[in-house]
Amino acid sequence: MAEASIPTPLSNLLTAPDSDESAEEKVNLWLKNAKGIVALVNEEPAVAIATISISSTLPFQLSHLISTAIFGKLNHFNDHYLQHIIAAVYATNYLANTKAQTRCKKAITQFLRSKGLLLWLDIVRLQRVLFTTKSSHALSHIKLNSAQRLCVLASVVSSCKQEHRSAVFLRCIRLIPTHQRNLVKPLIELFERPLPGAKVYANGMPATVIDIKQGHSYVYIPTAKNTKEKRGAQVKNSSSKISEPQNAWIKNASIRAPIEQHIELDEFIAVYYKTAADRVATGGQGFFPSTYGIQKPPTPLLHIIDELQKRDIDIPSLCEKIERVPSFNNFLVYTASQDNRLKLPVKSIKQAVLTYGTERVGDMLIQFALMERLTQHKYPLVETCKHFTLLASAFASKLSSLTKTKFSPQSAALTMTFVCSPLFTQPELKVMTRLQIRETAKFSINTTFKIASSSTWLSIAGELSGNWHQSSTWRALLHHCNKTNDKVPKSLRKEHAIILSAFYLAKTCLFNDYNALNGVDKEIAPWLSVLSLSPSDLSRIIDEHREQFYCPLPH
Numbered sequence: 001m002a003e004a005s006i007p008t009p010l011s012n013l014l015t016a017p018d019s020d021e022s023a024e025e026k027v028n029l030w031l032k033n034a035k036g037i038v039a040l041v042n043e044e045p046a047v048a049i050a051t052i053s054i055s056s057t058l059p060f061q062l063s064h065l066i067s068t069a070i071f072g073k074l075n076h077f078n079d080h081y082l083q084h085i086i087a088a089v090y091a092t093n094y095l096a097n098t099k100a101q102t103r104c105k106k107a108i109t110q111f112l113r114s115k116g117l118l119l120w121l122d123i124v125r126l127q128r129v130l131f132t133t134k135s136s137h138a139l140s141h142i143k144l145n146s147a148q149r150l151c152v153l154a155s156v157v158s159s160c161k162q163e164h165r166s167a168v169f170l171r172c173i174r175l176i177p178t179h180q181r182n183l184v185k186p187l188i189e190l191f192e193r194p195l196p197g198a199k200v201y202a203n204g205m206p207a208t209v210i211d212i213k214q215g216h217s218y219v220y221i222p223t224a225k226n227t228k229e230k231r232g233a234q235v236k237n238s239s240s241k242i243s244e245p246q247n248a249w250i251k252n253a254s255i256r257a258p259i260e261q262h263i264e265l266d267e268f269i270a271v272y273y274k275t276a277a278d279r280v281a282t283g284g285q286g287f288f289p290s291t292y293g294i295q296k297p298p299t300p301l302l303h304i305i306d307e308l309q310k311r312d313i314d315i316p317s318l319c320e321k322i323e324r325v326p327s328f329n330n331f332l333v334y335t336a337s338q339d340n341r342l343k344l345p346v347k348s349i350k351q352a353v354l355t356y357g358t359e360r361v362g363d364m365l366i367q368f369a370l371m372e373r374l375t376q377h378k379y380p381l382v383e384t385c386k387h388f389t390l391l392a393s394a395f396a397s398k399l400s401s402l403t404k405t406k407f408s409p410q411s412a413a414l415t416m417t418f419v420c421s422p423l424f425t426q427p428e429l430k431v432m433t434r435l436q437i438r439e440t441a442k443f444s445i446n447t448t449f450k451i452a453s454s455s456t457w458l459s460i461a462g463e464l465s466g467n468w469h470q471s472s473t474w475r476a477l478l479h480h481c482n483k484t485n486d487k488v489p490k491s492l493r494k495e496h497a498i499i500l501s502a503f504y505l506a507k508t509c510l511f512n513d514y515n516a517l518n519g520v521d522k523e524i525a526p527w528l529s530v531l532s533l534s535p536s537d538l539s540r541i542i543d544e545h546r547e548q549f550y551c552p553l554p555h
Helices: 010-014 023-043 045-053 060-074 079-096 102-114 118-124 135-140 146-159 162-175 178-183 185-191 265-274 299-308 315-323 326-339 349-356 358-374 382-401 409-420 457-467 472-480 490-511 514-519 525-530 535-544
Strands: 199-202 205-213 216-220 248-251
Touching: 010 023, 010 060, 023 045, 023 060, 023 079, 023 102, 045 060, 045 205, 045 265, 060 079, 060 146, 060 185, 079 102, 079 118, 079 146, 102 118, 118 146, 135 146, 135 162, 146 162, 146 178, 162 185, 178 185, 205 265, 299 315, 299 326, 299 358, 315 326, 315 349, 315 358, 326 349, 326 358, 349 358, 358 382, 358 409, 382 409, 382 490, 382 535, 409 457, 409 472, 409 490, 457 472, 472 490, 490 525, 490 535, 525 535
Parallel strands: none
Antiparallel strands: 199 205, 205 216, 216 248
């Protein structure tokens, strides 16, 4: 097998730790190997898929690891989260080895527990079933979380023969409990379409699939160069011109695979790199879900913001730009239908814009796009973080509507979303299974959550706010949120009180005893005074949002 031609040599991905290495050194090696697996899947997805779709002499462990990475990517797992899952599989395989001494196993589990890597321990608990022929029985266990179930599914699929994988996958689907059937839907295409390395007929010509995208495949026709010469004698006296077959991206509908056959893995890798230049194509959707950058807004949104900042806004032009982005259009039409007093259905984007007004539309679209990007990938606490952000934003919006302030309800909710954004950007949070709250004598947004970071919470939020073209006023407000209200410029004190009150209310209502707020604790009382709100106003706000006082279960 031509391992040397693969970007991350496959042989290096199975490097095992020495028995005399410390638990920390072992864990770091497994993380390094797992990073290589994730890099292979991200950078050369066709090669990664080919290693599991082509019958080869790859060790079961490597096939299992790559399958786990592919299944995780198709399910939108965050890369850092996926790296830890794969590293945990490395650890589980090591601990399942009978040669590993009991003392060594105990040291590793103690180290994982001390570092709060409970995610690893969840995978390690599967060591008795993960590498056996009876691993499929574990798929039906109701208590498995998403990561555990994907690891078991990858084990089952990797352990069977290539020609039986589709049938085995169908049996596995029946075993998975209904509440996690969503895990298998993104995987179905792996077992229905010809994958890299498959021998197929492309537009009637024998070919080999070399690369894949959503809806298209790149096919390699070995006889493409000499087909014309071979048929020259047959058309010697013909004036018609026969077009020469080409290696190209073609639609999946033009591909047929009557018999499941594959080329050898080393041959596939050679052709894959030989056709690298020809396979470069603009447009089209990659096979794995796209990842969008968080640090800057989408380009269509910038065009909409530019239109909104004009002195004389051209409503038809604004509506046209919003309609070009279906998600923006659907979001505004739906929310406008829910928000108008008579609950009348809004059927056009122009009607939605006029319902909200141009100033509020901009803040709403920015918040919508920001939340879409912050929550695009899955990890255990993503739903908890999202729910906390939405509740804090709802509190900020409500408080701004009850007092005279520079905030509109929409701008207050947007600013609060930026305040909560580090919940989605800190790597440490991607592998936690429980959001840890730091109880301090004095409330501070910077120290609310137990997270080790080189930058403060609000500096991270402020940087993201600047990257998303927020006004200097709101960026300054984020900077002042680590101060007491009396040290904030008078022009921003009400907005400062709204942000801190909303964040504190969300923290207390979700993670502490919100009933204590009925008596108005000493922390929130000064902020209510700045906002000219009474304890009865606070009680009414809490009652209006009581249905949201729950924490979603970890993913």
